[in-house]
Amino acid sequence: MKKNFTVKRGKILIGPKRIICLTEETTELLYLLGEEERIVGISAYTVRPIRAKQEKPKVSAFINGNVKRIQELKPDLVIGFSDIQANLAKDLIAEGLNVLVTNQRTISEILDTMQLFGSIVGKREQTKDLIEGWKSKLERIQNDSVSTKRPRVFFQEWDEPIITGIAWVSELIELAGGKDCFDHLKTKSHAKDRIVTASDVARTNPDIYIGSWCGKPVNFDWVQNHPDWQDINAIRNQKVYELDPSVILQPGPALFEEGIDQLVQLIHS
The missing domain is CATH 3.40.50.1980 (Nitrogenase molybdenum iron protein domain)
Structure with missing residues (x-):
């Protein structure tokens, strides 16, 4: 039976091991979760965290990407965002790559999507803790502005x-x-x-x-x-x-x- 995990430097990696992030938010989340070693390519527009731009190869803008370069990096998952990236996603799928593109628009959808990404890399509970903290922060801010x-x-x-x-x-x-x-x-x-x-x-x-x-x-x-x-x-x-x-x-x-x-x-x- 083929195993679905990898042991790397004493750490068990569950899920995809080589991820391309076509937009910044997924890169930032994976860094927050301590899973940045999975990232093998990022968007040129990435500014958060600063480390990412220094450490990771840049393979895409927003609408367009370097399909050949992405193939060379041998990702087992490419993650994108928005219908605006539909053509890029289509090109990557045509090359036989696994592509996940989400189209979140509301705060609720954003939080659900981050929970999905966290679960994909085996960090379901850690992601849940982050989300609960953000929800509490938004609730405090909303309560503070009620009477203003x-x-x-x-x-x-x-x-x-x-x-x-x-x-x-x-x-x-x-x-x-x-x-x-x-x-x-x-x-x-x-x-x-x-x-x-x-x-x-x-x-x-x-x-x-x-x-x-x-x-x-x-x-x-x-x-x-x-x-x-x-x-x-x-x-x-x-x-x-x-x-x-x-x-x-x-x-x-x-x-x-x-x-x-x-x-x-x-x-x-």
């Missing part, structure tokens, strides 16, 4: 076209004590369905602007001098902020380790 005034928040994920935040961002804004100006769009899983106009933004009159443009810095001049936005509260009161995409736009530990804390600071500053 809820400022209207416009979260911008992209500039042209203007795209507002994904579901988990909207949920975190509410937990942090804000009111998402476009919360009616949070159930839209595709970015193209969360496109709004500058006039739409002006009509909501946000008290706070938070930009997190995936892959590039916010152009504050563009935001502050937009002709349609000169009369909104956020501009008049200079409540225009930027939030690092690495802590808010990736569905993983960073949301709970740093993202939510920074949201609270910006919303209640």
Whole structure:
């Protein structure tokens, strides 16, 4: 009978031994669980933890990846995220590789997905402990914001076209004590369905602007001098902020380790 585990440096490894992480959040989780030795390739956009970029080969961007390089690393599992990676996943599957792509959008789905990944590498209980800690943190933050005034928040994920935040961002804004100006769009899983106009933004009159443009810095001049936005509260009161995409736009530990804390600071500053 073929064994389904490997003994490596005195440690029994259960599950896949050579994992490619096409996005950052899985890399961060495996490091938190002490399972980084399984990772044999990562996304070039990985910044968390800092060690990963120094230690692991970079094999992909976000939409595209080096299929030949991934094959050479002989992974027994490739993990990706989002329908945006569908074509890359298809190419890898066509080469006979095992590929797992998840499409989580809500906080609940994110936590469930991390539990799945933890179980895959034999760290079910450790992952559960992490998740329970994050849940408790979110509950404390939510309780602390119950009696506070809820400022209207416009979260911008992209500039042209203007795209507002994904579901988990909207949920975190509410937990942090804000009111998402476009919360009616949070159930839209595709970015193209969360496109709004500058006039739409002006009509909501946000008290706070938070930009997190995936892959590039916010152009504050563009935001502050937009002709349609000169009369909104956020501009008049200079409540225009930027939030690092690495802590808010990736569905993983960073949301709970740093993202939510920074949201609270910006919303209640």
